[in-house]
Amino acid sequence: MIAILDYGSGNLRSAQRAFAHTGLDVQVTSDVRTCIESDGLVVPGVGAFQSCMNGLQIAHGDEIIKERISKSRPVLGICVGMQILFARGLEPSRSQSSSAPGLAYWDSPVSKLGAPVLPHMGWNTVQADPNSVLFKGLSDETFYFVHSYAAKDSVGAMQAWTTYGDTFLSAVEDGPLSATQFHPEKSGKAGLAFIRNWLATL
Amino acid sequence: MTLRVRIIPCLDVTDGRVVKGINFKNLVDAGDPVEMAGLYDFEGADEITFLDISASSSGRETTLEIVRKTAEQVFIPLTVGGGIRSVEDVDRLLRAGADKISINTAAIARPELIAEIADKFGSQVLVLSVDARRASTKSGFEVTTHGGREGTMLDALEWVESACDLGVGEILLNSMDADGTRAGYDIGMISAVRKVASVPLIASGGAGALSDFAGALDAGADALLAASVFHFGVHRIGDVKRYLAKEGYSIREESNQ
Numbered sequence: 001m002i003a004i005l006d007y008g009s010g011n012l013r014s015a016q017r018a019f020a021h022t023g024l025d026v027q028v029t030s031d032v033r034t035c036i037e038s039d040g041l042v043v044p045g046v047g048a049f050q051s052c053m054n055g056l057q058i059a060h061g062d063e064i065i066k067e068r069i070s071k072s073r074p075v076l077g078i079c080v081g082m083q084i085l086f087a088r089g090l091e092p093s094r095s096q097s098s099s100a101p102g103l104a105y106w107d108s109p110v111s112k113l114g115a116p117v118l119p120h121m122g123w124n125t126v127q128a129d130p131n132s133v134l135f136k137g138l139s140d141e142t143f144y145f146v147h148s149y150a151a152k153d154s155v156g157a158m159q160a161w162t163t164y165g166d167t168f169l170s171a172v173e174d175g176p177l178s179a180t181q182f183h184p185e186k187s188g189k190a191g192l193a194f195i196r197n198w199l200a201t202l
Numbered sequence: 203m204t205l206r207v208r209i210i211p212c213l214d215v216t217d218g219r220v221v222k223g224i225n226f227k228n229l230v231d232a233g234d235p236v237e238m239a240g241l242y243d244f245e246g247a248d249e250i251t252f253l254d255i256s257a258s259s260s261g262r263e264t265t266l267e268i269v270r271k272t273a274e275q276v277f278i279p280l281t282v283g284g285g286i287r288s289v290e291d292v293d294r295l296l297r298a299g300a301d302k303i304s305i306n307t308a309a310i311a312r313p314e315l316i317a318e319i320a321d322k323f324g325s326q327v328l329v330l331s332v333d334a335r336r337a338s339t340k341s342g343f344e345v346t347t348h349g350g351r352e353g354t355m356l357d358a359l360e361w362v363e364s365a366c367d368l369g370v371g372e373i374l375l376n377s378m379d380a381d382g383t384r385a386g387y388d389i390g391m392i393s394a395v396r397k398v399a400s401v402p403l404i405a406s407g408g409a410g411a412l413s414d415f416a417g418a419l420d421a422g423a424d425a426l427l428a429a430s431v432f433h434f435g436v437h438r439i440g441d442v443k444r445y446l447a448k449e450g451y452s453i454r455e456e457s458n459q
Contacts, residue, residue, distance in 0.1 A: 013299050018277050047324030117424065119326055119371055121402045123206040123248055123454045142206060142454050144279060146326040146371075164205055186279050186301060188243070 002199070003038035006030040007052075007059035011185075015044050015078070018185035022196055035064045040202045041073070045080030049089030049110060049149065050100040052080045062103055069105070072176045074202050079147060082172070082179035083110040086151050105177055108153035115165025118148040126170045126182070128160035134173055134197045135160060141190035143170070143182035150181055206454040208248035208425035209415075209442055210281075210404065211432045213238055216256045218264040222382065222430045232433040239272045239280075242432065245439040248454055250276060251304070251374075251427060254284030255349065266298050273299025283331055283374075289318050296323065304329035304374055307347045310354060310361075313368060320369030329404075330370040334358040334391060335378040343391055350378035358391075363398045372402045374427065380408025382430055387418040396422030412437065412445040419451060 002024055004015050012028045019042065020026040027034065035041055043061065045052045056062055065085075068075050077085050087104040090111040102110070113120055123142040128135035150168035157174035161167055162181070171180045178198060184191040213220045213235050220238055221229040232238075239250045250272070254265040262285055269282055282295050283304030292303050309315050309330060319328050335353075337344035343358035362373055375395050377388035387408045396403055405423035409415060409431050418426055431437050443453045 011296055011299075011301055013297060014273065014301060017274060017299065021277070046326060117400065117402055119401070120205065121326070121372060122208050122425070124204070186277060188278050191277060 001034075001038050002026045002040045002042065003035045004028045004042045004044065005035055005059065005061055005064065007055040007061050011046065012044060014183075015042060015185045018192060019195060019199075021192060022199055024199065030059050032060050032064055035061075036067050036073075039074075040199065041065070041068055041075045043075060043077045043081035043084075045078065045082075045084065046146075047080060049080060049083055049091040049102070053084055053089070053100060053102065056084060065103065069176055074176045074178065074198070076198055077177075077179035078185070079181060079183060082181055083149060083151065085177065085179055086110050089149065091149050105174070106151070106155040106157075106172070108151055108155060110149050110151050112149055113147075113165040113168065118165075119146055120148065120150075120164040121146050123187075124162050124164060124170075124182075126160045126162050128171065129158045129173075132158055132160065132171075132173060133201060134171065134178060134194060136197055138190055138193055138197075141187075141193075143180075143184065143187040143190060143194070145170075145182045147181060204452050205424075206248065207419060207446060207451050208404075209246070209439055209453075210249045210251055210425055210427040211238075211242045211247050211439065212251040212253060212406065212427050212429040214253045214255050214429060215265050215268060215284075216254075217258075217261045218268065220433065221255070222433055232430075235268045236271045238433070239276050242439060243276045243278055246443055246454070247278065247439050248425070249279040249281060251281040251283070252300075253304075254282065256285070266294065269295065269298040269300055281329055283329070288315070289322050292319050292323060292327070296327065302327050302329050302372070304331040306331040306333060309365065310345060310347060310356065313364065316365055316368040316370055320371075325369045325371035325401075328370050329372045329374050330362070330365045331374045331376065332358060332362060332395075333376045333378050336388075336391075341394060343394060346378055350381065359394060359398050362395055366398075366400050370401060372404065373399050374404045374406055375423075377407035381406075383408055384410030384431060384436070386410060386414045387421070387423075387426075389417055389421045392418055392421035392423055410436070412442060415442055415446060416449050416451065419446075
């Protein structure tokens with residue numbers, strides 16, 4: 001069973017439909033036990049970094065992710081669900097003007113893209129590590145992005161890169177922890193193939 | 203490699219059917235929305251837009267059901283617009299499977315609605331639809347409401363600028379003069395809006411010849427929306443993409459063709 005963490009962020013139904021399209025049982029849930037024990041946990045996320053972190057903490061998402069990673073149980077963060085895995089977000093919010101702490105699985109910040117037109121919205125290329133498991137068979141494909149902030153420093157794991165204004169991390173595969181800045185659930189056939197590749201690792 | 207140009211077929215839906223007219227009048231039936239969305243996805247559309255032009259609440263319910271059915275099988279972004287007046291309306295559509303929503307009249311009546319939606323769901327869900335025509339406002343472009351039937355004397359460029367400040371994530375610029383005429387996008391309007399818009403710009407209204415699509419991109423559009431040329435088979439989405447690729451624009455390859 002795949003759990004999609006419901007913490008008030010993200011187009012959860014879109015994610016549910018795409019993951020369920022592969023034929024697996026997919027539940028959108030905020031139940032802590034279900035999230036910890038599922039075969040795979042998907043952490044979606046849209047909107048601002050700080051509001052996602054707040055919602056995540058209220059739903060005990062930080063503890064759920066920590067527990068799963070300590071037991072090597074796969075977690076996939078999508079969009080802001082990827083960003084909150086970094087050390088901090090430099091996206092201004094009402095309550096915090098400069099920087100908000102993230103879960104710090106990777107020790108680098110998430111900062112604004114240097115492009116004249118933001119958000120980075122639409123289909124773009126991903127340069128993945130040739131040994132990538134998640135991008136297997138997807139080397140020339142494009143994926144759908146919607147974001148203005150991204151992580152730009154190498155984290156040392158298996159990585160994929162995309163350029164819009166700046167070159168940034170479009171995906172990371174780091175043991176049980178995987179993440180995409182793009183939306184695989186909205187990336188057509190390539191996105192569904194990416195999801196199947198992730199499911200095959202569970 | 204760069205961000206791809208997006209080709210977006212627009213489905214104007216009323217009471218469960220896709221319709222299309224000229225300058226928002228003389229509507230004729232163009233097909234079943236769920237089938238058409240699936241076909242356009244198969245042909246390589248980069249997004250799908252549903253514009254709900256139903257007058258009744260039962261028509262709105264029907265559209266919600268269409269969004270639900272389409273989202274079951276189409277895994278590219280879906281934008282839904284028409285009749286959205288509140289944060290609750292947005293929530294209902296996102297839960298049905300929409301990825302973005304577009305607002306127009308309600309935002310003109312109450313601009314704070316933009317900030318309310320952006321605060322709750324993020325700017326990336328929010329497309330501001332601007333139905334503009336040439337008129338004697340400051341910039342020469344006026345915002346209209348009710349499908350172009352009513353003028354506002356609100357200057358289109360000033361409106362776009364303030365909407366960007368309030369937190370819209372994208373601008374859908376519809377030329378009311380060009381809509382449905384297939385005489386070409388309003389190039390002057392696109393380049394004027396491009397200068398003031400800090401967010402992605404979708405050009406809409408007037409697509410006819412293949413060269414029209416390239417013209418709108420040269421004027422600064424990031425994405426191209428069209429309805430009648432696709433619904434009535436003047437061009438397939440693949441034709442537009444092949445043409446643009448040949449002209450040197452970066453498009454997403456449609457793997458089905």
